[in-house]
Amino acid sequence: MDGFDIRDPRFAGFILGNAPLEEIASGFRWIEGPVWMGDWNCLLFQDLPRNRTMRWSESEGLSVWRSPSNYANGQARDRQGRLVACSHRGRCVTRTEHAGSVTILADRHAGRRLNAPNDIVVKSDGSIWFTDPLYGILTDYEGGRQVSEQRPAVYRLDPDRRELSVVADDFDGPNGLAFSPDERLLYIAETGDQTKPNPKQYLRVFEVAADGRSLTGGEIFHKVEPGYSDGFRVDEDGNLWSSAGDGVHCISPEGELLGKILVPHTVSNLAFGDHDTCRLFIGGSHTLYAIFLNRRAAGSPAAG
Structure with missing residues (x-):
């Protein structure tokens, strides 16, 4: 089938024969942080080097939602439907309140x-988990060159108590992250120290403690090639849909490559959305793509 690389018969069942990859917007410098706003019926995503958050909808097309964005990157919805986001320039995690103010x-x-x-996810208990690599402060292109004050790490934030704790710090460059559908596992992308010739680049998997506050394990789950896993999402059955150098790779819960959606440009990040969350939005470098699949996203806040 044109446009796909089928490695396992299961992947063929995820593809719709009359739903090709669509180019829906272009002209960006580097797309990041896509998130579907279900109650707004639109996608928000970052044109990161241009320091702006974009909005796309089927009915209204493309517009600028926030500029400047403070070099925002990863975004997610919390349990109340508010937007939580990572800021490179601000070196912080923010929440956009329903009235529009930013906390x-x-x-x-x-x-x-x-x-x-860099990237962020909200667990069903309301806790916010995010990665904190150095990428946004290494150059001026995606944030602003600044001095690091601590090692890269992955954090858990209790937004009500404002309690922030480190859940993993054995990374060179923690990047995308996502929970399994039952939230017993947390997958985290290691994209490494990219100032070095051969950085560590693979997906790791951690077990979430019964109290939902800490992690154990951290074994290598899968290595994406060509390229590496930057951002990824999990579907209803626990398959991972990951960015890669040649498109989007679909990886089983056992770590097996099931197949690929071939994309003309390097993919940075992606998100499920649209009706029934069966449409995959794909950030392909400077172009936004989308494809309908016979898959739905793993459980998410009702407002999302």
């Missing part, structure tokens, strides 16, 4: 500034 939820740990929060 800083976290910008320091142990008295030192965060680096450049």
Whole structure:
């Protein structure tokens, strides 16, 4: 089938023969942080180097939603439907309230500034989990060159108590993250120290403690090739849909490559959305793509 690389018969069942990959918007510098706003019926995503958040909908097309965005990157919805986001320039995690004001939820740990929060996910208990690599403060292109005050890490934030704790710090460059449908596992992308010639680049899997506050394990789950896993999402059956150098790779819960959606440009991030969350929106470098699948996203807040 044109446009796909089928490695396992299961993947053929995920594809709709009359639903090809569509190019829906272009002209960006580097797309990041897509999130579906179910109650608004639109997608928000970052044109990161241009320091702006974009809005796309089927009925209204493309517009600028927020500019400047403070070099925002990863975004998610909380249990009340509010937008929580990572800011490179601000070195913080923010929440956009229903009335439109922006609240800083976290910008320091142990008295030192965060680096450049990158990707974010909200658990069903309302806790916010995010990665904090150095990428956004290494150059001026995606945030602004600044001095790091602590090592890269993955954090858990209790937004009500404003309690921030480290759940993993054995990463060179923690990036995308997502929970399994039952939230017993947390997958985290290691994209490494990209200033080095051969950075560590693979997906890791952690077990979430029964109290939902800590992690164990961290084994290598899968290595994406070509390219690496930057952002990814999990579907209703626990399959991972990951960015890659040649498109989107679908990975089983056992870590097996099931197949690929071939995309003309390197994919940075992606998100399920549209009706019944069966449409996959794909950030392909400077172009936004979308494809309908015979898959739905794993459980998410009702407002999302």
